[in-house]
Amino acid sequence: MAAPIKVAVTGAAGQIAYSLLYQIASGAVFGPNQPVYLHLLDIAPMMGVLNGVVMELADCALPLLAGVLPTANPEEAFKDVAAAFLVGSMPRKEGMERKDLLSANVRIFKEQGQALDKVARKDVKILVVGNPANTNALICSKYAPSIPRENFTAMTRLDHNRAQAQLADKLGVPVRDVKNVIIWGNHSSTQFPDASNALVNVGGINKPVPAAVNDDEYLKTTFVTTVQKRGAAVIAARKMSSALSAAKAASDHMRDWFLGTGDRWVSMGVISDGSYGTPRDVVFSFPVTVTNGKWKIVEGLTISDFAREMLDITGKELAEEKRDALEVCKD
Numbered sequence: 001m002a003a004p005i006k007v008a009v010t011g012a013a014g015q016i017a018y019s020l021l022y023q024i025a026s027g028a029v030f031g032p033n034q035p036v037y038l039h040l041l042d043i044a045p046m047m048g049v050l051n052g053v054v055m056e057l058a059d060c061a062l063p064l065l066a067g068v069l070p071t072a073n074p075e076e077a078f079k080d081v082a083a084a085f086l087v088g089s090m091p092r093k094e095g096m097e098r099k100d101l102l103s104a105n106v107r108i109f110k111e112q113g114q115a116l117d118k119v120a121r122k123d124v125k126i127l128v129v130g131n132p133a134n135t136n137a138l139i140c141s142k143y144a145p146s147i148p149r150e151n152f153t154a155m156t157r158l159d160h161n162r163a164q165a166q167l168a169d170k171l172g173v174p175v176r177d178v179k180n181v182i183i184w185g186n187h188s189s190t191q192f193p194d195a196s197n198a199l200v201n202v203g204g205i206n207k208p209v210p211a212a213v214n215d216d217e218y219l220k221t222t223f224v225t226t227v228q229k230r231g232a233a234v235i236a237a238r239k240m241s242s243a244l245s246a247a248k249a250a251s252d253h254m255r256d257w258f259l260g261t262g263d264r265w266v267s268m269g270v271i272s273d274g275s276y277g278t279p280r281d282v283v284f285s286f287p288v289t290v291t292n293g294k295w296k297i298v299e300g301l302t303i304s305d306f307a308r309e310m311l312d313i314t315g316k317e318l319a320e321e322k323r324d325a326l327e328v329c330k331d
């Protein structure tokens, strides 16, 4: 058995964490031979609730859980961590866009960037879940200059999983038989869910999804808008934002980052190098593969005129969010 790694989860008394903590502590993220020491951060008024979560984690009697540290102090939470799930922040309510959370949430990521910079391992892998996730990840990285920018990522895996599930449903196949969908851009209603390179396994042979669906109009309209608006649809139904599926997506993202993607690609919000004509220095969701703990943007894909337009819209929004966030962080 390997030595335990320290893993931070912020917003640990909240909804997403309530599903996520079990997945991390049961081995679904770092593997069945990797013990974890959980550092759980929330704000001071939530320490009572957090203690209840700590009790429940103990009551799960999980063999891989080496210890739990509940705290309201970011520097204690991030001390020597190898992975950090930054979930803690305000969720949106019905009628809001995720960027409406910017002024309330972005300062949290400034402060946590500063704390990570001081005390985390320099190879820490950071996943920002709290919205607006792409821009919060950018700000977190800006305030943690001693940690490589590649180590800061934002979660678009929930959108990726939603897109995969929509296509599997349309094709009447199990979700595992669909791969290589792409979420481009922002985790917002401007994101571009793209099925043009997706593959479906039919009788052991991979076929292009566009040919199998044989309905370009659907792929450009209903498919795109359903995925773009799925978060809002869950809020309208549940009166609270996605939590079970968000926790599953966070587990998928970190597992693939640590353990690799194998023969498929996944969508991750990563710092843009300008690939595919996107704005540089924003956190943009791309198709990536991961080997040996390092992500790499999938290169050489053809971008149609339709895709170009969609990429430009979401890129423009990210550039605007960046400008607004930098303004908020000035004071």
Ligand SMILES: NC(=O)C1=CN([C@@H]2O[C@H](COP(=O)(O)OP(=O)(O)OC[C@H]3O[C@@H](n4cnc5c(N)ncnc54)[C@H](O)[C@@H]3O)[C@@H](O)[C@H]2O)C=CC1
Residues within 6 Å of the ligand: 010, 011, 012, 013, 014, 015, 016, 017, 041, 042, 043, 046, 087, 088, 089, 090, 091, 092, 108, 128, 129, 130, 131, 133, 155, 156, 157, 158, 159, 187, 241, 242, 243, 246
């Ligand atoms: N990227 C994505 O795909 C998704 C992102 N989200 C976002 O995740 C975030 C969390 O959602 P939920 O867990 O449902 O919210 P929640 O309200 O149930 O839990 C948030 C927790 O964060 C804590 N918190 C607030 N400020 C904090 C700080 N400075 N440090 C540490 N903890 C802090 C709160 O006290 C609360 O316990 C929201 O911003 C939501 O919009 C949700 C679903 C998907």
Ligand SMILES: O=C([O-])CC(=O)C(=O)O
Residues within 6 Å of the ligand: 091, 092, 098, 131, 158, 230, 231, 232, 234, 235, 241, 242, 246
């Ligand atoms: O929609 C929201 O506000 C929560 C979220 O990010 C999602 O479900 O994708």
